[in-house]
Every structure is written in C-alpha cells, then in structure tokens.
Amino acid sequence: MRILVAKWPTVTAQVNDNARAVVWTSTAAENLKAYNLERTRAGVLTRTVQVAIQLGRAVALNVTDPDGEWHLAVTPAGIVVEHTLGEPYVDVDDDLMPVKGPCRQCNTPCAITAASCSTCRVEAPTSAAEGLQLLNPSAWSHA
Numbered sequence: 001m002r003i004l005v006a007k008w009p010t011v012t013a014q015v016n017d018n019a020r021a022v023v024w025t026s027t028a029a030e031n032l033k034a035y036n037l038e039r040t041r042a043g044v045l046t047r048t049v050q051v052a053i054q055l056g057r058a059v060a061l062n063v064t065d066p067d068g069e070w071h072l073a074v075t076p077a078g079i080v081v082e083h084t085l086g087e088p089y090v091d092v093d094d095d096l097m098p099v100k101g102p103c104r105q106c107n108t109p110c111a112i113t114a115a116s117c118s119t120c121r122v123e124a125p126t127s128a129a130e131g132l133q134l135l136n137p138s139a140w141s142h143a
C-alpha cells in the first residue's frame, strides 16, 4: 500500500528523558507528561494520530528523543512507519497493525487509536496529555 504524506502539516515532537514531551502541531505547542518514557512516546503517537484522524490522511512526524531522531508517517488507522523527510509517498505492508502503547492506568497494550482500554475501561488509554496522568499508576500495574 502506498501512502501519501503531505508536507503540511508536519507534527514535531521533542521527547525528554524525564518523560515529558512537547508536541507542535500546526496550531499549538502541547505539553505531554507520563509515568515513564514508553508512555510518553505512546502519547506522542496518540496525539499525532488524532491529527491524522482529523485530516483523514497520513501526517509526517519528526521526533527528537533521548535515543535519537526519527522521521515517521502516521496514518489515521494508527500505522506508524519510517518516512524519508520530504518524500511525498511511503510504501507500507498491507498487513501492518496499529501501533500499541501501554495503558496509562493498567499497562495493558492498547492501540494508539483506542478510545478506551479493553481491560480497565479508562478513556484515551495511550494519551499523555498533561493533566490526564494518574498519580499512582504503579498500584494498578501488572508489568
């Protein structure tokens, strides 16, 4: 499957090793904060897939993270693939599944497109929007 990746908008994210991140969309800079880096990364993808869903098409995501820098394309279905900066298309396997991230409450892997967790029912399970995080997630953890 060939996916069109338009130049606009490009989502840019800076992930810090204190599990905080800033995501720049075309309209705003948003702060993310999670219990750990894995959840923050899932939160960045979750925010980006929300933009893709709003637009009904894939969007480019440039991430700088403690482990490096990535240029990705994120589709409204939650597919995340590496993307060469400036290329108008990316080819992806037809059988790719939506990326999953740990539920912010119970750690169950949830698709980044999931409206709620299949285990604990918390809404927006992979979101790391500041203010959504639970204060004591380890009490629920089965990791």
Ligand SMILES: [Zn+2]
Binding pocket: 103, 104, 105, 106, 107, 108, 117, 118, 119, 120, 121, 122, 125
């Ligand atoms: Zn859960």
